[in-house]
Amino acid sequence: MIFVTVGSQGPFDRLIHAVDEWTALRGRSDVFAQIGKAKYIPKHIRFTEFVDPVEFKHLVESAQLILAHAGIGSIISALESARPIVVMPRRAHFREQRNDHQVATARHFEARRQIIVAYEEQSLAEKIDYALTLRNTERIKMEASPQLVVTIRSFLNRNFGPHKFQP
Amino acid sequence: MGTPIEVSGMSVRKRPKRAPDLMNELGKTDRPKRALAVASGGGHWMQLMCLVPVLDGYDVVFVTVADSYRRVVPENRFYVVRDANRWNKFLLVALAAKIAWIICKERPDLVISTGAAPGYFAVLFGHLLGARTIWVDSLANIERLSLSGRLAGKCTDLWLTQWPHLARTEGPQYAGAVL
Numbered sequence: 001m002i003f004v005t006v007g008s009q010g011p012f013d014r015l016i017h018a019v020d021e022w023t024a025l026r027g028r029s030d031v032f033a034q035i036g037k038a039k040y041i042p043k044h045i046r047f048t049e050f051v052d053p054v055e056f057k058h059l060v061e062s063a064q065l066i067l068a069h070a071g072i073g074s075i076i077s078a079l080e081s082a083r084p085i086v087v088m089p090r091r092a093h094f095r096e097q098r099n100d101h102q103v104a105t106a107r108h109f110e111a112r113r114q115i116i117v118a119y120e121e122q123s124l125a126e127k128i129d130y131a132l133t134l135r136n137t138e139r140i141k142m143e144a145s146p147q148l149v150v151t152i153r154s155f156l157n158r159n160f161g162p163h164k165f166q167p
Numbered sequence: 168m169g170t171p172i173e174v175s176g177m178s179v180r181k182r183p184k185r186a187p188d189l190m191n192e193l194g195k196t197d198r199p200k201r202a203l204a205v206a207s208g209g210g211h212w213m214q215l216m217c218l219v220p221v222l223d224g225y226d227v228v229f230v231t232v233a234d235s236y237r238r239v240v241p242e243n244r245f246y247v248v249r250d251a252n253r254w255n256k257f258l259l260v261a262l263a264a265k266i267a268w269i270i271c272k273e274r275p276d277l278v279i280s281t282g283a284a285p286g287y288f289a290v291l292f293g294h295l296l297g298a299r300t301i302w303v304d305s306l307a308n309i310e311r312l313s314l315s316g317r318l319a320g321k322c323t324d325l326w327l328t329q330w331p332h333l334a335r336t337e338g339p340q341y342a343g344a345v346l
Contacts, residue, residue, distance in 0.1 A: 008208030008233065009250075052235030053212070072307040073210030076346070098252055104309040140346070144217045148327075148343030152221045152301065155325045159299045160200050160276065 002128075003063035004033035004045070005056070007071040012096055013040035015088050018121040019067055020044050022128055032059065057081075065131050070102035070117070075109055082139035086116045086131045088124060114138070198226075203275035203298075205230040205266075205289040207250050207282060210307055212236060214281040217345040218303060228273050230266070230285060244273075248285050253314065263288045270296055280319070281305055287315035294322035301325040304339060306346060312339065 006012035020042040031045040068074035070089040078085035090096035118124040206215035232250040251258035266288040278293030280286025304316040329344035
């Protein structure tokens with residue numbers, strides 16, 4: 001199964017349209033997409049508007065490949081489950097996002113060889129075909145680093161005292 | 168955001184006055200401090216979830232943008248707001264009003280957020296009502312802080328970026344990340 005997600009910040013029709021075309025071209029019937037409140041209704045893939053975090057994790061784990069916008073949530077979810085992921089960044093000039101921060105996110109993880117990036121829809125098909133030849137990737141874990149925990153804890157202790165919780 | 172003053176070993180901060188905690192006055196018990204944890208959807212929410220264990224012992228109230236996230240924190244009080252951004256001023260005002268209402272109702276001691284717009288309004292109104300505030304800017308902002316992150320700096324006691332190259336002497340500071 002290939003799981004496609006546009007994340008929670010609104011539709012991303014450019015991605016869904018390109019994936020829909022790729023699916024038709026390859027004749028696949030196992031593509032499932034979370035498309036948000038989209039204007040473009042895909043013809044060749046099954047889809048839903050939104051999935052909650054529990055379903056989302058389940059879908060990622062059951063997928064062979066993830067296709068997504070370059071949102072941190074989508075990327076980290078794929079990497080936490082050690083799934084290969086192809087992302088296409090949302091662009092400000094298409095009004096898909098307020099700014100081009102997704103391009104920076106994509107470049108960052110691409111430089112570490114953790115994700116595959118299609119910077120525009122024309123290159124998506126080729127990137128998906130390549131990603132399908134990949135095995136599962138290195139697994140990462142998202143958690144607050146010790147330094148972050150210590151910084152927040154000492155801030156809290158400074159302001160509220162060592163906290164004694166009485167149920 | 169005054170500097171701590173040392174009074175016989177106790178750190179006291181200048182902050183707006185608030186109603187005295189009656190139970191404390193009577194010396195009976197400490198009520199758990201209340202933390203309002205605020206995040207938009209997707210990555211913002213995931214990063215907030217990484218910080219929640221640090222709030223062990225606090226009465227944590229969540230504010231986010233999708234009702235389905237309730238499943239993740241079934242034991243906690245939970246508010247849903249409609250997310251907004253600077254493209255829609257009307258929704259932005261509605262969001263600000265709802266956040267203000269939640270802050271007035273919950274009177275949190277602490278507001279913590281990983282962004283974006285709902286988090287900014289929460290640290291703003293929280294700060295105005297005397298809460299301590301923490302902003303952990305999203306990992307997604309690699310090249311510069313988001314608009315909400317930059318605005319939040321003015322009303323945040325602990326203002327953090329998760330990228331060392333974005334840290335500045337005047338803030339935000341870098342102190343690790345959720346990755």
